[in-house]
Amino acid sequence: MARIQFETVLEVVTEAFVRAGMRPEDARICARVHTESSCDGVYSHGLNRVARFVDYLKRGWVDAGARPTLVKKLGVIEIHDGNRGPGILNAFFATDRAMAIAAAQGVGIVTLRNTTHWMRGGTYGWYAADKGYVAIGWTNTESCMPSWGGKDTRLGNNPFMMAVPRGKGHIVLDMAMSQYSYGKLQVTRLKGAQLPYPGGFDEDGNLTSEPGPIEQSMRILPMGYWKGSGFAILLDALAAILSEGLATNRIDPIGRGSCTGASQVFILFDPRQLGGEAFSEQVADSVVDYVNSSVPDERSKEVLYPGQSALRIRAEHRANGIVVDDGVWAEVLGLAGVRGQKFEKTEDR
Amino acid sequence: MARIQFETVLEVVTEAFVRAGMRPEDARICARVHTESSCDGVYSHGLNRVARFVDYLKRGWVDAGARPTLVKKLGVIEIHDGNRGPGILNAFFATDRAMAIAAAQGVGIVTLRNTTHWMRGGTYGWYAADKGYVAIGWTNTESCMPSWGGKDTRLGNNPFMMAVPRGKGHIVLDMAMSQYSYGKLQVTRLKGAQLPYPGGFDEDGNLTSEPGPIEQSMRILPMGYWKGSGFAILLDALAAILSEGLATNRIDPIGRGSCTGASQVFILFDPRQLGGEAFSEQVADSVVDYVNSSVPDERSKEVLYPGQSALRIRAEHRANGIVVDDGVWAEVLGLAGVRGQKFEKTEDR
Numbered sequence: 001m002a003r004i005q006f007e008t009v010l011e012v013v014t015e016a017f018v019r020a021g022m023r024p025e026d027a028r029i030c031a032r033v034h035t036e037s038s039c040d041g042v043y044s045h046g047l048n049r050v051a052r053f054v055d056y057l058k059r060g061w062v063d064a065g066a067r068p069t070l071v072k073k074l075g076v077i078e079i080h081d082g083n084r085g086p087g088i089l090n091a092f093f094a095t096d097r098a099m100a101i102a103a104a105q106g107v108g109i110v111t112l113r114n115t116t117h118w119m120r121g122g123t124y125g126w127y128a129a130d131k132g133y134v135a136i137g138w139t140n141t142e143s144c145m146p147s148w149g150g151k152d153t154r155l156g157n158n159p160f161m162m163a164v165p166r167g168k169g170h171i172v173l174d175m176a177m178s179q180y181s182y183g184k185l186q187v188t189r190l191k192g193a194q195l196p197y198p199g200g201f202d203e204d205g206n207l208t209s210e211p212g213p214i215e216q217s218m219r220i221l222p223m224g225y226w227k228g229s230g231f232a233i234l235l236d237a238l239a240a241i242l243s244e245g246l247a248t249n250r251i252d253p254i255g256r257g258s259c260t261g262a263s264q265v266f267i268l269f270d271p272r273q274l275g276g277e278a279f280s281e282q283v284a285d286s287v288v289d290y291v292n293s294s295v296p297d298e299r300s301k302e303v304l305y306p307g308q309s310a311l312r313i314r315a316e317h318r319a320n321g322i323v324v325d326d327g328v329w330a331e332v333l334g335l336a337g338v339r340g341q342k343f344e345k346t347e348d349r
Numbered sequence: 350m351a352r353i354q355f356e357t358v359l360e361v362v363t364e365a366f367v368r369a370g371m372r373p374e375d376a377r378i379c380a381r382v383h384t385e386s387s388c389d390g391v392y393s394h395g396l397n398r399v400a401r402f403v404d405y406l407k408r409g410w411v412d413a414g415a416r417p418t419l420v421k422k423l424g425v426i427e428i429h430d431g432n433r434g435p436g437i438l439n440a441f442f443a444t445d446r447a448m449a450i451a452a453a454q455g456v457g458i459v460t461l462r463n464t465t466h467w468m469r470g471g472t473y474g475w476y477a478a479d480k481g482y483v484a485i486g487w488t489n490t491e492s493c494m495p496s497w498g499g500k501d502t503r504l505g506n507n508p509f510m511m512a513v514p515r516g517k518g519h520i521v522l523d524m525a526m527s528q529y530s531y532g533k534l535q536v537t538r539l540k541g542a543q544l545p546y547p548g549g550f551d552e553d554g555n556l557t558s559e560p561g562p563i564e565q566s567m568r569i570l571p572m573g574y575w576k577g578s579g580f581a582i583l584l585d586a587l588a589a590i591l592s593e594g595l596a597t598n599r600i601d602p603i604g605r606g607s608c609t610g611a612s613q614v615f616i617l618f619d620p621r622q623l624g625g626e627a628f629s630e631q632v633a634d635s636v637v638d639y640v641n642s643s644v645p646d647e648r649s650k651e652v653l654y655p656g657q658s659a660l661r662i663r664a665e666h667r668a669n670g671i672v673v674d675d676g677v678w679a680e681v682l683g684l685a686g687v688r689g690q691k692f693e694k695t696e697d698r
Contacts, residue, residue, distance in 0.1 A: 074622055075454040076425055105424040107458060145588040150643030150652040164590065173583045175576045188558060197574060205647035206547075219646075230522045230655035234511040237520055237636045241483060241513065244624035245354025247632055248638035267616070273423055275593035280482040283596055287586045290598035294499030296463060297568075298554035303499040 002329060004335040010035045013050055015334035020057040021064045022086070024331065030088045035070045037120040039322050041313035042174075045120035047324055049330050052257075053117075059191075062086055062116045068093050069182075071113070071244060076105050079243055082115025084260060091118040092127070099133055106273045110266045113245025117259035122174030123309075124266065125163030129170035132277065135163040135271040138164070140239040141259050142251045145178050146336030148229035151205075153218050153233040157181070158239075159322040166284040172307035177232035179221045185211035186270045239263035331347045350457045351678060352670030355416040359384045365684035369406040370413045371435070380679040388671050391523075391660035394469035396673055399681050401606075402466075411435055411465045412606045417442050420462070420593060425454050425549075428592055431464030434459060440467040440615075441476070447617040448482055455622045459602055459615045462594025466608035467671050471523030471617065471659075474512030478519035481626065483618040484512040489588040489599045490608050495525050497578035500554075502567050504581040504595045506530070507588075512656075514620070515633035521656035526581035528570045534560035588612035 013034050017027035030053070038046030066085030070078065071256075082090040083250045084224055101108025118124070128135040129215045141156030157176035162172040164261035180199045180328055184280040189193055189211040198207045199257075200214035207221075214220055222228030245263035254261045271280035287305070294303035317323065362383050366376035379402070385396030405411045415434030419427065427446055431439040443459040450457025467473070467488055477484040490505030506525035513520040529537075529548045536561040539545055547556045549563035549570045556570075563569055571577030589596035593601075594612035603610045620629035636654070643652035666672065 019432070040377070072623070075456070077455045079623070083435070096517065106426045107424070109456060134587060146646070147640045147643050147652050149646055149649035151643045151646045154639050154643050162495065162587065164583065171583060171586055173579045174374050179573055223576045224528055226562060227524045227528070227572045230524065231685050233636060233640060233655055234520060234522045237513045237633055238483060238485070238511065240632045241629050242618060246626065247636050249635050273591050274428070274591060278396070279588050279593065283589045284586055287582060287596050290503050291496045291582060294496050294503050295501045297495070297498055297500045300498035302580060303496050306582060326671045
């Protein structure tokens with residue numbers, strides 16, 4: 001492990017994306033999302049995901065230069081085709097459009113069809129909350145999880161996010177429909193550890209906390225068993241219907257990497273036009289205080305609200321550098337064409 | 350157990366509500382929801398809930414004659430005060446208003462503050478889907494569940510519903526944020542059985558599938574552990590902000606039975622104005638087919654979509670009478686002032 005300053009990571013990842021064919025200004029926007037994800041401790045969609053995105057650009061699965069085009073406008077709703085451009089750029093575009101509509105009309109709803117991986121879903125919640133908006137958003141994905149009662153993968157993990165702006169720290173939920181990500185299974189297996197709670201079924205249908213057999217069976221558990229399964233099904237259907245796009249059953253045959261052809265929904269509200277900013281802040285503070293003032297259980301020292309942990313990691317990483325895996329960092333430096341560790345400020349831990 | 354015809358149940362429950370002070374037309378609407386809930390197998394909010402609702406009417410906790418009043422209108426958004434009228438009537442009012450707005454503008458968003466228990470959340474999803482609308486809705490509630498990492502109840506179970514219309518049977522998700530309801534814990538305990546998967550923590554903080562110790566500790570498990578906890582927190586904050594109403598932390602001090610003072614959100618889309626009815630149907634069918642054609646696991650004969658099981662129970666109950674608990678039915682007959690089993694057509698099972 002090493003510690004690398006935020007600005008250095010941003011610069012290196014930007015260079016990697018420019019070398020993969022992105023315009024410098026686009027590369028920087030995408031690089032910032034990957035950097036911020038690692039900075040918040042969400043490594044799976046941070047530095048760990050840079051090489052795969054570069055690979056998709058090189059294969060042409062993501063069209064670096066494509067931009068969304070308007071399919072339909074209906075009052076506060078806009079449907080755009082993502083044209084398989086960079087998912088991050090498309091999702092920011094959709095969030096910006098939804099905010100502009102919400103600023104004028106209280107709510108803005110923008111959907112994307114035919115887009116690509118938006119990386120960390122929470123990104124767009126934090127972004128909207130920074131500008132004072134309440135946000136709900138989700139994406140469908142290729143299948144990676146069985147329906148409840150089934151053996152074969154039929155459901156996407158369909159990440160879902162919600163955000164509420166708050167002066168002392170936004171409340172941001174960012175959750176996929178599986179109890180654990182495959183990334184979490186892998187990391188846990190490599191440590192030789194067990195999952196804290198069962199994460200799926202092995203090949204014989206036994207519920208297990210051992211990550212390896214779940215990775216093999218691909219019988220990963222929906223969060224809350226039948227509940228996460230049902231939620232994933234509805235999120236998929238709504239994303240496709242509201243974007244005039246593809247559901248998981250039509251994303252699967254594309255077979256071009258994660259989320260290629262996906263449908264996304266962004267619903268943004270402007271609380272300044274509803275009860276007002278002061279009221280919204282007061283509600284958000286009261287919700288946070290109620291959670292934070294819980295009596296901690298036998299395993300906990302404190303009880304946190306969604307987003308609180310990310311904020312702490314962010315502050316620590318901003319102060320002391322982002323903790324990066326040496327191998328992952330070397331890979332990203334390679335993609336940026338950096339030799340001799342020009343950008344590197346390592347600190348052994 | 351007995352079997353009672355749908356129309357008989359509806360008539361008896363209507364009479365019970367009229368005797369409790371409701372206008373006959375209002376009583377019939379509310380009675381229909383309780384009857385349909387039992388008919389779909391959702392007993393907790395069906396016949397089992399009639400006596401408690403009558404009690405709330407008699408105490409004045411639900412104002413039988415109150416109707417929603419408009420707080421604010423902003424484009425496609427309307428905020429109404431439920432004035433603590435019957436939660437079912439308020440929720441139908443909100444759904445109807447949201448459909449009317451969506452019919453004109455593609456989407457309609459209606460929120461209610463200061464309402465009372467809407468009973469079965471899925472009711473409004475089935476209702477909207479019957480009329481061709483896509484629906485998302487939720488309510489907050491008084492607290493009944495700890496935040497993840499906490500011991501004391503700080504979160505509502507905040508039922509959440511989504512619905513997609515489909516000619517061959519709507520796709521309807523209706524889920525609370527706890528893995529199991531207290532009703533399910535009670536029923537399981539009375540049977541002397543265990544929950545299929547752990548449902549909460551006992552007083553000592555051990556995860557358990559024994560219902561009794563969880564009922565005692567009130568440390569019921571959020572679905573998906575930290576995920577359902579986070580989702581409950583965000584649903585609560587959004588419901589309060591979007592309705593200019595109360596969050597759970599301000600519903601708790603009211604202390605007047607379940608959901609008194611709650612905030613609710615109804616977001617309805619008209620797919621006929623987006624990709625069109627044929628497209629929406631095709632997506633819904635494809636999503637259902639993908640789930641139904643899963644390879645069943647070791648414990649299952651088939652894999653169902655959300656709402657499919659309710660439809661089957663509904664058809665069977667419509668044909669053969671609703672299965673009712675003898676004690677519960679006697680209680681409801683008593684509330685309706687029925688002696689001599691006038692309405693009853695019992696069939697021993």
